[in-house]
Amino acid sequence: MLLTSNSSSESHIASLIAAFAPDPDWQRDLYRKLHANPELSGKEIETARMIARELGRFNAEVTTNIGGNGMVAVFRNGPGPTVLMRADFDGLPVKEESGLEWASHKIDYSGQTPTPVMHACGHDMHTTALLGACQVLDSAREHWSGTFIALFQPSEENGAGAARMVADGLAEAIPKPDVCFGQHVIAGPAGQVSSMPGAALASCDSIEIVLTGQSAHGSMPHNAIDPTFLAAMIVIRLQGIVGREIPPHEFAVVSVGTLESGNSNNTIPGQARIVLNCRTYNEEIKAQLYAAIERVVRGECKASGTTVDPTFRYFAHGPLTDNTPEVFRRVRATFDQVFGPDSTDATRWTASEDFANLPEAFGAPYLFWTVGVTPREQWDKALAEGNVAETIPVNHMGTFVPDYEPTVHATTSAAVAAVLTYLRK
Numbered sequence: 492m493l494l495t496s497n498s499s500s501e502s503h504i505a506s507l508i509a510a511f512a513p514d515p516d517w518q519r520d521l522y523r524k525l526h527a528n529p530e531l532s533g534k535e536i537e538t539a540r541m542i543a544r545e546l547g548r549f550n551a552e553v554t555t556n557i558g559g560n561g562m563v564a565v566f567r568n569g570p571g572p573t574v575l576m577r578a579d580f581d582g583l584p585v586k587e588e589s590g591l592e593w594a595s596h597k598i599d600y601s602g603q604t605p606t607p608v609m610h611a612c613g614h615d616m617h618t619t620a621l622l623g624a625c626q627v628l629d630s631a632r633e634h635w636s637g638t639f640i641a642l643f644q645p646s647e648e649n650g651a652g653a654a655r656m657v658a659d660g661l662a663e664a665i666p667k668p669d670v671c672f673g674q675h676v677i678a679g680p681a682g683q684v685s686s687m688p689g690a691a692l693a694s695c696d697s698i699e700i701v702l703t704g705q706s707a708h709g710s711m712p713h714n715a716i717d718p719t720f721l722a723a724m725i726v727i728r729l730q731g732i733v734g735r736e737i738p739p740h741e742f743a744v745v746s747v748g749t750l751e752s753g754n755s756n757n758t759i760p761g762q763a764r765i766v767l768n769c770r771t772y773n774e775e776i777k778a779q780l781y782a783a784i785e786r787v788v789r790g791e792c793k794a795s796g797t798t799v800d801p802t803f804r805y806f807a808h809g810p811l812t813d814n815t816p817e818v819f820r821r822v823r824a825t826f827d828q829v830f831g832p833d834s835t836d837a838t839r840w841t842a843s844e845d846f847a848n849l850p851e852a853f854g855a856p857y858l859f860w861t862v863g864v865t866p867r868e869q870w871d872k873a874l875a876e877g878n879v880a881e882t883i884p885v886n887h888m889g890t891f892v893p894d895y896e897p898t899v900h901a902t903t904s905a906a907v908a909a910v911l912t913y914l915r916k
Contacts, residue, residue, distance in 0.1 A: 504911045505829045508904050511631040513623040518899060521545065521622065523593040525615035526892075529582025529608045531599055532646040535560045538580050538618075542643050545622050549629040551641075554664045558655030560645040563665050566628060571637025572913045575668035575855075576906050577846060578614070578621035579647035585611040588889035612886045613676035613864065616893050618643065620674070620902035627907045635914040640665050642849065650695075650807045653848035662852065670818055671850035671857040672909045674902060677840070678885045679863025680870050682897030684830050684905050685837035686860040688819040692812035693742070693770040694777060695843035696805050700725075700788055703799035706761035718763035719752040721795045725765060725788055726750065732783045743780050744770040744841065770841055772811065809843030815856035822858050825912045829904060837861055842886070858909065862901050864893035 530538050539560040546553045551564040586607035587595045597608040610616075625641050642665075646652030679685070702722055707715035729745050737743045749766035753759070767784070771777040788801050826834040837860065850857035863870075865883055873879045884890040893899075 504825055504908055504915060507631055507634055507911065508627065508829065508907050511627045513626045513903060518619055518623050518903070519895070522615060522619040522895065522899065525580070525618055526610050527593045527595055527597075529595050529597055529610045529615070531584060531606070531608055532581040532649040532652070533559060534599070534601065535581050535645045539643075539645065542580065542618060542622070546625065546641075549625050551625070551629070557661055557664055558645070558652065558657070558659040561652065561656040561659075562643050563661070564625060564641040565665055566625070566639040566641070568632050568638065568914075569636040571635075572669040573638040573640065573666050574910050574913050575640040575642055575665070575671045575849070576621060576624065576910055577642040577644055577671065577673045577849060578617040579644045579652065580614050580618045581645050581648050581652070582608045582614065583611045583648055583887060585609040585887060586889050587611070589892045591892060609889060611888060611891050612648065613891070613893060614647065616676050616864070616898060616902055617674065619899060620906055623899070623903035624906035624910065627903070628910065634916055635911055636916050637914040638666055639910055639914060640668060644849075647845055650809050650843075650845045653845040657848060657852040661849075667853050668850070668855050670913055671853070671855050672822075672906070673844070673846040673857070673859045674905060675844065675859070675861050676864045676893055676898060676902065677861045678865050678883050678891075679861070680833075680867050681863050681865055681894035682901040683833045683835055683863040684826055684860060684901055685835045685863070686814075686819060686823055686826060686858065687837040687839075688814050688816040690772040690811060690813050690839060691837060691859055692840050692842055692844050693744075693772055693809075694774070694811035695768065695770045695807070695809040696781075697748070697807040698767040698769065698781075698784065699804040699806065700765040700767070701802045702763045702765070702788075702792065702797070703801070704759075704761055704763070704795070704797055707759045709757035709759060712759060715759040716795055716797055717759050719760065721791055721797070722750060722752055722763040722765055724795075725791045728787045728791060729767070729784065732780065732787065736783050737776060737780065741776050742770075742772050742839075743776055744768070745780070745784065770843060772839060774811065809845055810847040810851065812844055812847050812859050814858050818856045818858045822909045822912050825908045826905065829908045830901070833901070860905065862898060862905060864898045866894045867897075
């Protein structure tokens with residue numbers, strides 16, 4: 492849908508974006524350096540230094556090392572609202588298979604096994620776009636008034652970065668934002684900007700369940716309380732929760748990511764471990780889902796006669812991304828003017844993000860949107876042939892690399908457009 496506006500201010504924003512566009516060579520070189528040198532979550536030391544050096548070009552107050560490698564740049568420009576825009580910058584343990592000249596060949600040797608590292612989720616593009624927006628807004632100060640905060644967040648992939656920045660004194664480092672923005676690149680027509688009100692990305696949690704049975708020799712199963720059998724029954728019963736307890740019009744996912752038990756062919760082990768990944772779009776459904784999971788586990792333990800209660804550890808929390816309708820309405824009008832038919836309705840994404848921890852810490856409204864990165868010809872061909880899922884690279888794949896020109900233009904322009912929706916004179 493196109494949200495109509497009887498004001499010329501959105502058209503003015505489009506003109507400003509064109510007039511103050513970042514230097515294309517600088518932005519391209521920056522992107523390629525970021526892409527070729529990814530670092531894993533919590534280890535983004537060189538990436539943070541690179542971002543800090545770029546921020547030194549602007550008239551901004553920069554604070555580094557917030558929650559680890561996080562940083563903020565505060566652009567003060569007279570009276571007016573305070574607007575925060577966030578970009579994440581950690582990479583993934585994925586081997587790049589793009590074949591590009593600037594492909595990542597990085598190997599992380601800090602663990603027991605050498606691990607290839609890639610920007611397989613587009614965080615390098617997020618960072619390039621936000622730095623480009625910094626250049627536009629720094630150059631166009633006569634056209635806006637207020638305070639712009641560029642926030643660069645580490646450790647998004649493990650769901651910890653935003654919360655760590657908040658816990659490490661983010662509120663003391665920046666003025667309280669009146670509105671917050673974030674964006675994410677995804678598979679889709681390159682340069683297409685998609686937004687929606689309400690629940691846009693799922694909330695998620697991982698749940699580690701430890702089951703304690705009783706070990707015995709494999710020849711004497713009657714002396715055991717078999718945690719492997721118990722775990723198997725739990726996995727089967729868990730699949731019935733969504734199908735039989737969650738209303739059909741609601742969304743919930745329970746995926747078993749890990750099932751571990753035993754180390755010997757002739758020993759019934761004493762413990763088993765299950766790790767779940769769960770996602771919902773509704774806090775009430777989430778509470779119902781988690782209560783049902785614990786009920787099933789405890790019930791199966793009782794049926795097996797265990798003498799030790801199961802343990803539950805909730806971790807890797809991703810909050811529900813629930814876009815504020817009023818913020819969507821205002822920004823979408825700007826997007827429609829700036830991007831025309833490439834400003835489209837988003838559909839709910841079952842992925843999860845920790846971005847919402849930032850606005851929630853300040854009680855601020857927010858909007859999070861997505862930008863397509865797939866070459867248009869490739870996307871249209873796959874759509875016509877009905878094999879999008881089979882042929883189009885998606886986030887976290889070794890071949891997921893944005894079509895650079897339309898993507899960097901759209902992500903940079905979207906960031907500037909959202910900010911100027913609130914700060915334009």
